[in-house]
Amino acid sequence: MPQRSSKPSIFSTKILNLLLALALGSLFALPVVAQDALEVDQELLHEVMPAADSFSEKSGEPPVYRAYKTDATAAEPELIGYLFETADLPPEEIGYSAPIDVLVGVDLNGTLTGIKILYYRESYKSIRGDFLATERFPNQFETKNVADGFRVGRDVDGVSRATISSWAVARGIRNAARRVARVYLTDSDYVANTNADARALRLLEAQTWEDMIANGLVSNLDVTLGDMTTLKLSFAFMGHDGLGELLVGVNDYSRADREASNRVMNGNMILVGVDGDASMPFRQERLAVMQGEEIFPIERRRFVYVGSADEGKIAKQVRFAGAMVLDDRIDISRAFKILYDTGEPIASFEDLAQVDYQVPPLPLALVQGTELPAEFLADIDEEYDDEEDSGSFASLINNAPWAEVAALLLLLALVMTSFLRKSASLRWVTVTYTLVYLGFIDGTFLSVSHITNAIKLGPSLFLNDLPLLLIVVFTLVTTLFWGRVFCSSLCPFGALQDFLTRFVPHKLQKQLPQALHDKAIYIKYGILLLLIAMALAYSELSVFQYFEPFGTIFYQSQSILLWGILLAFLAASSVVSRFYCRYACPLGAALGVVSLISPWRIARVQQCQVCSVCEHACPTRAIRGPDIDFKECVRCDVCESKLISKAGVCRHSVEEVLARHKTWQPVTVS
Incomplete structure (x- = not known):
């Protein structure tokens, strides 16, 4: 009796190709924006400034809507305030994924009358529950004056587990409102105070880099190394926004200030320019500040990267720039020394180079209010306190949601137990827990957005959220040692695909032709490279949600397009096991690259x-005869848990296999 061919029919091959085209092709038909922005109309303007009766069209520079109130005794309506969109006053503050556009109202005294979020493109984690649309967070800004502090954690209550987005909204409103006040509220107290500020900055703006060296704002330190090469360091005080923007440019300063605010609560920033022909690289941990007899080493969290020094006064003066945040115990009105340790071990501060530094009177006036009104001094002191120390260990522990942490630790324990014991039944318990808890209840699962935002914002974004940090650390450690354990049991969308494979009749399940499969597995690596390239370019376009359909189902997206992409992938995954993991998951691609160095396989x-049982059972088709493509293996361990009685021992004895394959000559497999 002739054997039935195991090759797919022409008809089934065409169907599978169509599914692949629908699921993957839909990813590239992306719109420019992720959701429709709210249209600014008279009703929305009235919501932000209820006291007004009418509003003008947007005009002026910067563009504003003028708000009027009708007075029966007056011939003309009375101007009572201005409304503006933060998007019209760049540079915009970046939220977790992109800028957040806000409509803001301000009266003639500089007091905010209300705000309305118009548009944002945040990650699924950040928009879970649409926190920006709730009343509690936006209502805090009503009655705040433009001169008030806008610090998240002190002046404004942030949204739990959305610190970056809260910070971006608060700072964006503050910066835009103050720019509007300087142009349109020229008689306000705030403008009177900032005019003195502006005069000081104009004096500094007129100075060259050499002038700043001459007057002491910039101090240079040449560090001669043992091989007679030289590390050239330049230091400049930039404890004021205007001064920082003057020295390094608006964009680089904003990014550095944001990163510093996420790491430490208090302290002024000192610009650090790096140049020279030194054979050894600059090391932040070799820096320290000494005042009196006390030495303050610059910890890693107190040093941030500023940029390539291509803007501001520092342009073309150094190769790159960073900034160190001074300990708040350092009195900037007194002289101090900046130290650079040249000895070993690092930070012993026995062999060192040093330079004396004294903040000059003019920059000091910007921060301390020297020869300026007392209320300006108070405003400056409040203005430049750094944000809540969301990156500190104490803050991380104190603000941790311990019920969620406990639930997550239980899940991680289940993942490792089922993995190490190779228990199929326990693994199904684990993936059920993952799907229900991480997918539909909590939502703390990894996304490629965590990679792209870490590139944009630095790793400090993980230090605000203990459950997320636990998953990140667990995933990195297990991937480095064992491969893609996360994909096996900790990814809710992977769990959903496993359930589809389990319950869809086996006769309906197919495989892509081998040649097509071998090429299609590299699509996900292309997607990963695209997203990383966009992150490196600091692109504001948020597109990762089109490549990660799990957010659509777990966060109940309102986008018809996203639901279409999701359904296409679910349909494909019901026919081809782990279809999304095989061909389109950018996070899986990243973990696959890391797993190439995993020692325990x-x-x-x-x-x-000669046996192909494991090969046919593999859900990602990672097994090819005696070989495993480990970057494609999701460590479901179907092969080990079902077919291997213990490590390196197959359930089928060599004699049993020899009986079925009489011509086989066994050789040792390493």
Whole structure:
């Protein structure tokens, strides 16, 4: 009796190709924006400034809507305030994924009358529950004056587990409102105070880099190394926004200030320019500040990267720039020394180079209010206190949601237990827990957006959220040692695909032709490279949600397009096991690259040379005879838990296999 061919029919091949085209092709038909912005109309303007009766069209520079109130005794309506969109006053503050556009109202005294979020493109984690649309957070800004502090954690209550987005909204409103006040509220107290500020900055703006060296704002330190090469360091006080923007440019300063605010609560920034022909690289941990007899080492969290020094006064003066945040115990009105340790071990501060530094009177006036009104001094002191120390260990622990942490630790314990014991039944318990808890209840699962935002914002974004930090650390450690354990049991969308494979009749499940499969697996690596390139370019376009359909179902997206992409992938995954993981998951691609160095892999045995049971059982088709493409293996361990009785020992004895394959000559498999 002739055997039935195992090759897919022409018809089924066409169907599978169509599914692949629909699921993957839909990813590239992306709109420019992720959701429709609210249209600014008279009703929305009235919501932000209820006291007004009518509003003008947007005009002026910067563009504003003028708000009027009708007075029966007056011939003309009375101007009572201005409304503006933060998007019209760049540079915009970047939220977790992109800028957040806000409509803001301000009366003639500089007091905010209300705000309305118009548009934002945040990650699924950040928009879970649409926190920006709730009343509690926006209502805090009503009655705040433009001269008030806008610090998240002190002046404004942030949204739990959305510190970056809260910070971006608060700072964006503050910066835009103050720019509007300087142009349109020229008689306000705030403008009177900032005019003195502006005069000081104009004096500094007129100075060259050499002038700043001459008057002491910039101090240079040449560090001669043992091989007679030289590390040239330049230091400049920039404890004021205007001064920082003058020295390094608006964009670089804003990014550095944001990063510093996420790491430490208090302290002024000192610009650090790096140049020279030194054979050894600059090391932040070799820096320290000494005042009196006390030495203050510059910890890693107190040093941030500023940029390539291509804007501001520092342009073309150094190769790159960073900034160190001074300990708040340092009195900037007194002289101090900046130290650079040249000895070993690092930070012993026995062999060192040093330079004396004294903040000059003019920059000091910007921060301390010297020869300026007392209320300006108070405003400056409040203005430049750094944000809440969301990156500190104490803050991380004190603000941790311990019920969620406990639930997550239980899940992580289940993942490792089922993985190490190779228990199929326990793994199904684990993936059920993952799907229900991480997918539909909590939502703390990894996304490629965590990679792209870490590139944009630095790793400090993980230090605000203990559950997320636990998952990140667990995923990195397990991937480095064992491969893609996360994909096996900790990814809710992977769990959903496993359930589809389990319950869809086996006769309906197919495989892509081998040649097509071998090419299609690299699509996900292309997607990963695209997203990383966009992150490196600091692109504001948020597109990762089109490549990660799990957010659509777990966060109940309102986008018809996203639901279409999701359904296409679910349909494909019901026919081809782990379809999304195989061909389109950018996070899986990143973990696959890391897993290439994993030392503890699935053992292969002699029987694998002729036996194809594991190969047919593999949900990602990572097994090819005696070989495993480990970057494609999701460590579901179907092969180990079902077919190997213990590590390196197949359930089918060599004699049993020899009986079925009489011509086989077993050789040792390493």
